[in-house]
Amino acid sequence: MPVDPVALTADLVRCPSITPAEGGALVHLEKVLTEGGFHCTRVDRGGVANLFARWGRQGANRTFGFNGHTDVVPLGDEAAWTMPPFGGQIKDGYLFGRGATDMKSGVAAFAAAAIDFVAETPPDGAIILAITGDEEGDATDGTTALLDWMAANGERMSICLVGEPTCPDVMGEAMKIGRRGSMAAFFTVTGVQGHAAYPHRARNPMPAMARLMDALSSRALDEGTDHFDPSSLQVLTIDTGNPATNVIPAQTHATVNIRFNDAHDSAALTAWMQGEADKVAADFGVQVAMRVKVSGESFVTPPGALSDLVGKAVEAETGVKPALSTSGGTSDARFVKDHCPVVEFGLTGKTMHQVDERVKVDEIRQLKAIYARILRDYFG
Incomplete structure (x- = not known):
């Protein structure tokens, strides 16, 4: 049967x-x-x-x-x-x-x-x-x-x-x-906490993170390939968890997701993001840590x-x-x-x-x- x-x-x-x-x-x-x-x-x-x-x-x-x-x-x-x-x-x-x-x-x-x-x-x-x-x-x-x-x-x-x-x-x-390939990148920017009225005594990680997220999301990764649409990087979250209105935070976190076509691999995209993170760290005098998780090529x-x-x-x-x-x-x-x-x-x-x-x-x-x-x- x-x-x-x-x-x-x-x-x-x-x-x-x-x-x-x-x-x-x-x-x-x-x-x-x-x-x-x-x-x-x-x-x-x-x-x-x-x-x-x-x-x-x-x-x-x-x-x-x-x-x-x-x-x-x-x-x-x-x-x-x-x-x-x-x-x-x-x-x-x-x-x-x-x-x-x-x-x-x-x-x-x-x-x-x-x-x-x-x-x-x-x-x-x-x-x-x-x-x-x-x-x-x-x-x-x-x-x-x-x-x-x-x-x-x-x-x-x-x-x-x-x-x-x-x-x-x-x-x-x-x-x-x-x-498409799929990967996520997790960023932590660390500065120096301080009073909002005395910014010269602190080092705000927020502008650095904003610059980094803008640099990553503004770049057109490609225009598509024979079998794929253009690759896409999306900023998913920026988290600081700062309830105070007069405190410059010490640290902030962000996550991005990339869906990429056969014009890229995860290693090259990781290297590019790390380069952008290093530039921001140098420009703002902060520390930028990055962790990457690759779901597939x-x-x-x-x-x-x-x-x-x-x-x-x-x-x-x-x-x-x-x-x-x-x-x-x-x-x-x-x-x-x-x-x-x-x-x-x-x-x-x-x-x-x-x-x-x-x-x-x-x-x-x-x-x-x-x-x-x-x-x-x-x-x-």
């Missing part, structure tokens, strides 16, 4: 797998995949649950990979939900619940497609499912742990499809062939065989030719790209991370059909 991706999505939504809790989602998937003929291995690391599943011979001449996650973001204001957030209930053609869109439906669709495919037409090759419980969190012990384990155990995907929601409004309209999978494979299947099942996009935030494709060529395709993501997150039931079935066609075309 074919695996129902709607029922499987509902089962997964009922698992309260808020990062980093496993919540029963991977336990259930392991049972379903094992019954479907997949060899499953838990690859837990750092308190994070991960699942590796393979059908077929290790080291096969070609191995198709799927990647996804079962962890979800917190509920927000639970009282604002009109449907139980972990109920997996269907109403008016929609399946409701946290993770319904991002991305338990995607995992259910590719698991169902893979199980049915190997049962109906066992392929000459292998299929790997790499599913993590740490995509919405720090992502240090999720897909990276799976890839590390695969490298240590001789497992390899030839190509990979990440099942994140990629379509803004209409099913089939976009697939991701890359992602920019990457692009050049249009070609993989994007054509996915695009043709999407168009065949939806009647819509997907645009090749690099928009949005980060995904675990930023890790997979160091292992093998990777693209992303999934359903519409209009309600992801929102209260009353929901997905059209018909889209879940359509997504399974797309994934099944991709497998048939790849192995056929």
Whole structure:
């Protein structure tokens, strides 16, 4: 009997797998995949649950990979939900619940497609499912742990499809062939505290921070590249915490976020910011400390065989030719790209991370059909 991706999505939504809790989602998937003929291995690391599943011979001449996650973001204001957030209930053609869109439906669709495919037409090759419980969190012990384990155990995907929601409004309209890089920089400017009436006895860090933030945010990083929009630096906060009206503070803090395209890497951007910080420190006679956190580098999978494979299947099942996009935030494709060529395709993501997150039931079935066609075309 074919695996129902709607029922499987509902089962997964009922698992309260808020990062980093496993919540029963991977336990259930392991049972379903094992019954479907997949060899499953838990690859837990750092308190994070991960699942590796393979059908077929290790080291096969070609191995198709799927990647996804079962962890979800917190509920927000639970009282604002009109449907139980972990109920997996269907109403008016929609399946409701946290993770319904991002991305338990995607995992259910590719698991169902893979199980049915190997049962109906066992392929000459292998299929790997790499599913993590740490995509919405720090992502240090999720897909990276799976890839590390695969490298240590001789497992390899030839190509990979990440099942994140990629379509803004209409099913089939976009697939991701890359992602912008993402990094944050945290600045602390330290001066000398003093009385506002005697500024010559103090050294105010505020003008220095204002100058630094202006220097960083005023620069146009680039005008965009062949596959990416222009890079963007945004000042997120400037925090001093000074309640007094007559005290020059000793210290102030600021945070910026940069989403950058393939014209840059994090090392070059870090060096540029450090240079600007050093200039401000010298000009104002203050100390400027900077700490950087890199979430991922920019990457692009050049249009070609993989994007054509996915695009043709999407168009065949939806009647819509997907645009090749690099928009949005980060995904675990930023890790997979160091292992093998990777693209992303999934359903519409209009309600992801929102209260009353929901997905059209018909889209879940359509997504399974797309994934099944991709497998048939790849192995056929």
